Each structure stands twice: as C-alpha cells, then as structure tokens.
Amino acid sequence: MSTTIAVQKIPDATQRTEPVFAAIDRLLDDVRSRAYELFAQRGSHERSAQDDWLEAERQIAWPAAELVEDDAGYRLEVALPGYCPQEIGVTVTPQEIIVSAASEQQTGGKPVRPGAGVVRWSEFRSDRVCRRIELPGAIDTNQVTAALENGLLTVKAAKQAQAHAESTALAAAA
Numbered sequence: 001m002s003t004t005i006a007v008q009k010i011p012d013a014t015q016r017t018e019p020v021f022a023a024i025d026r027l028l029d030d031v032r033s034r035a036y037e038l039f040a041q042r043g044s045h046e047r048s049a050q051d052d053w054l055e056a057e058r059q060i061a062w063p064a065a066e067l068v069e070d071d072a073g074y075r076l077e078v079a080l081p082g083y084c085p086q087e088i089g090v091t092v093t094p095q096e097i098i099v100s101a102a103s104e105q106q107t108g109g110k111p112v113r114p115g116a117g118v119v120r121w122s123e124f125r126s127d128r129v130c131r132r133i134e135l136p137g138a139i140d141t142n143q144v145t146a147a148l149e150n151g152l153l154t155v156k157a158a159k160q161a162q163a164h165a166e167s168t169a170l171a172a173a174a
Contacts, residue, residue, distance in 0.1 A: 002149035003085040009141040013093040020091045020098055024132050031056045063099075063129045073158040074139065078131055081151030090146045090155055094138040097155055100130040 010018065034056035039049060064079040076097055080088060083101045091098040135157075143158035 002147040002154075005085055005088050005090055005146035005148055005153065007144050007146050007155075008089065008091040009144060010091065010093045011141045013095050018091065020089065020100060023100065023130060024098060027060065027130050028132075031060050034060055062131055063101075065099075065131055065133065067133055067135075069136065073143075073156065074135060076133055076153075076155040076157070078153045078155070079151065080129070080148065080153050082127075083148075083151070085148050088146075088148060088153060090144075090153075092139065092141050092144045092155075092157065094141060094160060095135055097133045097135065097139075097144075097157065098130070099133075099153060099155070100128070102128045 008018065008020075031053070035049075035053045038052040038055055042048060042052070066077045068075045068077075074097075076099075078099050080099075080101050083103055087101050087103050089098075089100045091100075138160040139157040140160045144155065146153060146155045148154075
C-alpha cells in the first residue's frame with residue numbers, strides 16, 4: 001500500500017527562497033569539497049574527475065535514484081528505505097525535482113521509548129539525504145504527485161504543455 005507524500009510546488013524556478021534550496025547549495029558545496037579531496041588523493045589526474053564527483057555524491061548523501069521519461073512526463077524513483085512519509089519532503093520547480101529526507105535516532109543514554117531500556121551505544125545516526133534532479137524538459141508543477149511504497153518514493157510529473165511553454169517563452173522575450 002502506498003502513502004501519498006505532499007509535494008511543495010514552486011511554479012517560478014527563480015523563486016529560491018525556500019530552505020530546501022539553501023540546503024541543496026550547502027550539500028553541493030560538501031560534494032564539491034569531497035570530490036576535490038578524492039581527486040587530490042588520486043594524484044590529480046583529470047581523466048577520473050567525473051568518477052570522483054559521483055563517488056563524493058554517494059558518500060555525502062545521495063540516495064539511489066532513477067529517472068524515466070515518456071511522452072507524457074517523467075517518473076522519478078528514489079530509494080528511501082527506513083524513512084516514514086512524514087520524514088520525506090518533495091519540492092518541484094518547472095526544471096527540477098528535489099527529494100529530501102531526515103530521520104532522527106535517539107542515542108546517548110536516552111530511552112528510545114518508555115520501558116524499552118536505555119541506549120548505551122548505537123551505530124544508528126541522524127540520517128539526512130537529499131537528491132536534486134535537473135529535468136531535460138519543463139514540467140507542470142500543478143501535475144506532480146509523490147507516493148512512498150515499501151521504501152521506494154515515486155514522483156510522477158507531467159510535462160509542461162508545449163503551447164504553454166511556447167507562450168511563456170514569447171512572453172519572456174517581449
């Protein structure tokens with residue numbers, strides 16, 4: 001049984017005031033720094049720079065994902081095992097989909113739940129993941145849905161109608 005996830009819809013991609021955009025910028029800075037560290041550790045050989053970037057993404061906070069395009073739109077699937085629906089956020093603009101999730105684990109001598117004992121040590125940690133996908137074409141932000149089933153988040157986004165996209169481009173050029 002799938003659970004519907006709320007989608008924050010931002011119709012104007014230039015309006016980047018929501019906190020998720022600042023979080024993505026910080027995350028990309030962390031990935032950039034880690035990719036450079038990997039690059040330097042390898043002796044600064046350019047031929048593997050893309051591999052360094054991808055490895056840094058995996059190490060920092062990128063969950064596995066797949067984007068599929070068909071004539072009607074896009075389907076993004078993101079692996080988020082162990083996250084509850086209320087821990088997942090989906091934000092869309094006409095050019096991108098951002099998925100974030102955060103799960104807090106209680107540790108450090110605190111009871112997990114009444115009568116369950118006290119945690120003395122734990123390998124569980126605060127898990128925060130984030131994934132930003134730039135889309136090859138514009139989407140209609142009003143026609144985006146998201147659902148979580150068995151740890152797999154599925155986001156479906158309809159392509160922006162061609163006539164609307166052309167009229168928007170003409171209006172912007174005027």
